Amino acid sequence: MRAQFFYGTLCHPPLLEVVLGRIPPMRPARLGDHAVHWAAGESFPIIRPQPGAVAEGLHVPDITAEEAARLDFYEGGFGxxxxxxxxxHDGARTPALVYMPEPGMWRPGAPWRLEDWAARWGDxxxxxxxxxxxxxxxxxSEQVLARYPMMLTRAGARLRARHDPGPAVVRRSPAPGDVALSRLETPHAGFFAVEAAGLAHRRFDGAMQxxxxxxxxxxxxxxxxxxxxxxxxxxxxxxxxxxxxxARGDANPWSLEPVAGRIDGAETPQEAARREAREEAHLDLRDLRFVARYYPSPAAVTEYLYSYVALVDxxxxxxxxxxxxxxAEDIRAHVLGFDDxxxxxxxxxxxxxxxxxTALWLSRHRDALRAGA
Incomplete structure (x- = not known):
């Protein structure tokens, strides 16, 4: 057994349960002469020495060897x-272990509060x-950390898919047990990943395929x-x-497109649209009009798109x-007339x-948008 002091995201019980495998008995504790800040540009905090400051957190007195190994794997990925x-704790000093970042690995940002993090990043x-x-x-851990930004992106996608699956007026309304997973492998996990699944699903005649x-x-x-x-x-x-x-072998692999990009883990689609417009075209969007949301290739690709038209000068x-x-983005913006x-x-x-x-949507709504302008 070992005692552990948590000051950051692992003070969030749902996360601690995933990482540790349980929610252990905990008690409030404080670490003097230390302060907790956001890691600049990241979704987690860092702790660092600061005379006179106090880091509030939780003391867990009974971490098992297996739980310690799980913690080391998760925290080790972030250095x-x-x-x-x-x-x-309760006025008495007690020994514990605390996870601290490697010096210089992360830059400190603003002071960190668990409530702020949980509201935006927790789920x-x-x-x-x-x-x-x-x-x-x-x-x-280091290999997993390299994929962590994409893990956050995928996590946000799963949460949106789970909370808003879309209507089912014509298509099947699934019931529990309609899809059963028997095997899941990940033969490749880079920026993108490939998953191979063995499964069964409900047929339209009621039997299981x-x-x-x-x-x-x-x-x-x-x-x-x-x-x-x-x-x-x-x-x-x-x-x-x-x-x-x-990779398809197209003789001309340069593509004309709308502004586009991944929705980062805690972003909304609208926030991502505004960020990508600034990054790709130096535009500040003022008025977003929703076009559609859809799978471009649902047979084998998990990508799901949210498309908008933005009214701008x-x-x-x-x-x-x-x-x-x-x-490594090399982008050229073209301004064209609608007829072009x-x-x-x-x-x-x-x-x-x-x-x-999006052009089809714009062709249908163009007259109204121009009249409104």
Whole structure:
């Protein structure tokens, strides 16, 4: 047995249960001369020495060897190692171990509060932790950490899918037991992953279809947004090299598209749309109009898209380079008249599905948008 002091996300009982395997008896405790801050740009906190400060947290006196190994795997992925400290509980000092980051690995941000973190990140991090802990014994903590941003993205996608599955007027309304999983393997886990599942599912005649093997290319949810200037009647498209087109053998792997990108773990689709517009086209979006949400290829790809039209001002100067250099993005923005966009669609130069869907929506609503402007 060992005693542990938690000061950050593991003070959140649902997360501690996933990582530890149970919710143990805990008691409030304090670590003097230490302060807790957000790790800058991340979804978790760091603790660091600070004379006169006090880190509030929880003391768990009875961590088993197996539970310690689980904690070491989870915390080790983020570069945290245990250090002995003395914490104060009910006025008495008691020894414990605390996870502290490797010096210089993370930069401190604003002061951290559990309530703030739980409100924005709690559900997503708990969901991602299930994926993280499932890799124990298969991959190292460092290998799992490399995929953690994508784990958060996938966790957010699963939560949205679970909470809002969409209507079922014509299609089947599933009941418990309609899909039964017998085997799940992950033969590849990079930025994206491939999962191979053995399952059974309910047939339309009521029987179970057994012995089914399916593979899925696992991605996160994403957002697309087509900037439209209703006064000038023009749109902004982005152009960039696309690995999918290149891997297919397309003679021209440069693609005309709407602004698009992954929805990060705790983002809403609308927040992601605004962020991506700033990153890819240096645009601040003021008015988002929802177009549709959909699977572009549900037979084998988990990606789910939220598409929007954004009402913006598009002067000639809106065209030009964009993207983030640190993400190896090489993007060119084009400002085109609406009729020019439709001509590109008719000629086949536009081959991007979300752009086709969004252009169809815009063609139906264009007159009303222009009248409203």
């Amino acid at each position: 945290y190692q245990v250090h002995p400290v003395d914490v104060v 997503v991090v708990v969901e991602a932790a299930r994926d993280f802990m499932a890799q124990r014994g298969r991959r190292s 057994t012995g089914v093997t399916r593979e899925a290319f696992v991605m996160g949810d994403a957002v697309t947004v087509l900037p439209y200037d209703p006064v000038r009647d023009r749109v902004l498209l982005v152009e960039q090299f696309r690995a999918g087109a290149w 598009l002067p000639d100067s809106a065209a030009g380079p964009g993207g983030l250099a640190d993400e 966009l439709m001509a590109l669609i008719a000629s086949g130069e536009v081959q991007n599905g979300p752009l086709l869907v």
